[in-house]
Amino acid sequence: MAAIFPAGVVIAAVLLPVAVVLCGFPATTMTLERAFPTNHGVQMSKLRARDTIRHGRALRSSDVVIDFPVGGTVNPYLVGLYFTRVQLGSPPREFYVQLDTGSDVLWVSCSSCSGCPQSSGLKIQLNSFDPGSSSTASFVSCSDQICSSGFQTADSSCSAQNQCIYKFQYGDGSGTSGNYVKDLLYFDTIVGESVDANSSASIVFGCSTSATGALVKSDRAVDGIFGFGQQEMSVISQLSSQGIAPKAFSHCLRGDDVGGGILVLGEIVDPNIVYSPLVPSQPHYNLNLHNITVNGQTLPIDPAVFTTSGSQGTIVDSGTTLAYLATDAYDPFINAITNSVSQYASPVVADGNQCFSTTSSIAEIFPEVSFNFAGGASMVLGPEEYLLQQGSVGGTALWCIGFQKSQSNDITILGDLVLKDKIVVYDLAGQRIGWANYDCSMSVNVSANTNGSGSVNTKPRYVSSSLRNEPLKPTSTAIVMCFLILIVKLPAFLANI
Structure with missing residues (x-):
């Protein structure tokens, strides 16, 4: 889904690693950009509005690593839009598509599209795909297995x-x-230190002939969406079935204002990564959350609150800006943090959120929080991973708890607020997710083997882009919708969001 951007939006410089060859096989590269505003003026209510809309959307082994250079910042107050450039068809045409870890389909605007925007406030050149102009294109019949x-x-x-x-x-x-x-999808392959830009693979993707609603808005337009879900229709599944890419992807997103990071088809390897098994047969990346501790004390929450079922569960979702707790878990969480800092910070309710006014360093006074999952894996959060600065009161910094009460009552969602500054590995072949705290401005070890063997250290590089550091000119109403970064398919348990 396209996004709208508030005044002051710029495209960041891109910091990324190069995926290096494993066992003599090539890696491939694509470029991922992110747009964001350069101030902290976005209110929490706007972030919630962005996430509400985003949640409403209906969500063989290989020795190759594909890396996506990441630009921008995941700071929730520097809300942005992840997108990458892909080349499709013969001759190849370039398209800007939004990265979506929740849906399964890559689609771009078709030349015959009714309602598709012709220009973009993101200062990118929009294109449309014409099947008749590509010598390698063919429509997919209903009898095709992937259909x-x-x-x-x-x-x-x-x-x-x-x-x-x-x-x-x-x-x-x-x-x-x-x-x-x-048709053909093109990508760069890396063998040692050399780059070959002539690699391609035949994939199935969508050619959209109609667009309505926010998708027609030119101020937040891109050419389409790039789905990274688990189903057969996703590009990651198609490439892995052809032996071109491993059935795993990873990201490491910088949480500072410089932004950037790493996104690869493959496994980022680090000795500190802990893994928890995915809940099977779910349309999203669900994990079994056992309990939450604050300052080492387990919160009084019935474990059944976190059980995955048709209407509840815990989702890891890099497309959600904030983080959300099931209703019965929310108050114990807020109360535990409030009680922990009562002697050092003054509680303030701002915009419906529990906030704190303090002159002290948050690292010194706020407690450590731990989300404890099946398999003994814990996601430990420091204050900067659950607090957001929301301006000041009388010159004193105002810090608000970024976790929100789930609007669907029983869903817990771990979004960018807690996923930033971490390696996160989605091992689809092994049906598990792993994570570790990490400085995402640094290079990482990447392996195409999901057991972590044969890893090679990647090398940071910058990707030049005509988008970099160019300001955008949104409409005055842009801020409400700018938070829709990624879109997921609507499973039954999100039907009421």
Whole structure:
């Protein structure tokens, strides 16, 4: 989904590593950018609005690593939009597509699209895909196996012309529909220190012929969405089935104002990573959360609150800006932190959020929080991973708890607020997620083998971009929708969000 940007938005310089060859096989590269405003003037209510809309959306082994250079910042007050450039067709055309870890489909605007925007406030050149102009393009028939897999996840249906088609509806009322097309996706391969820009693979993607609602807004327009979900229709699944990429991806997102980071198809290897198994047969990246501790004390929350079922569970979602707690877990969490700092900070309720006015360093007075998962894996959060500075009162800094009460009552969502400054590994082959605190401005070890063997240290580099540091000119109403970074498919347990 496209995003709207408040005044002062710029595109950041891009800091990234190069994925180096493992066992003589090449790595491949794409460029990921992120746009963001350069001040901390975004109110928490706007961040919640962004997440509400975002949550409303209906969500073989290889020795190759594909890396996506990351730009921008994941600071929630520097809210942004992750997108990457992809090349499709013959001859290849370049498209800017939004990264989405929750949905399964890569789609771009089709040349015959009704309602698709023709220009973008992001200062990027929008393009449309014309199947008739690509010598390697073909429409996907309903009898194609990948179309059949889409039937099972409601991503596909069949037209009167026996063509595989789709229709997606978004939580804000916008939507898109079109045909599935099979054509070439291009990427750079890295062998040692050399780069070969002539690699390609045949994939299935969407060619949208209709767009409505926010998707037609030019001030936040991109060419489409790049889904990184687990189903067969996702690019990561298609590339891994062809032996081109491993069935795993990882990210490490910088939490400072400089931003940037790393996103790879492959496993980032670090001795400190702890893993927790994924809950099977879920449309999202669900984990079993056992309990939460504050200053080492387990909160009085019934463990059943975190049990995954049709209407509840705990989701790891890099597309959500803040973090959300199930209703019955929220008050014990807020109360424990408030009681812990009562002698050092003055409690203030601002914009419906529990905040604190203090002249002290938050690292010195606020407690350590730990989310404890199945498999003995704990995600330990320092104050900077659950607090957000929300201006000041009388010259004194005002810090607010960034965790919000879940609007669906029973869903706990761990978003960018807690995922920043961490290596996060989505091992789809092993059905687990791992994480470790890390300085994401540094290089990382990357392996295409999910057991971590044969890892190679990546080397940081900058990717030049015509977008970098160019200011954007949004509309005055832009701020409300700018928080829709990534979109997920709507599973049954998010139906009421």
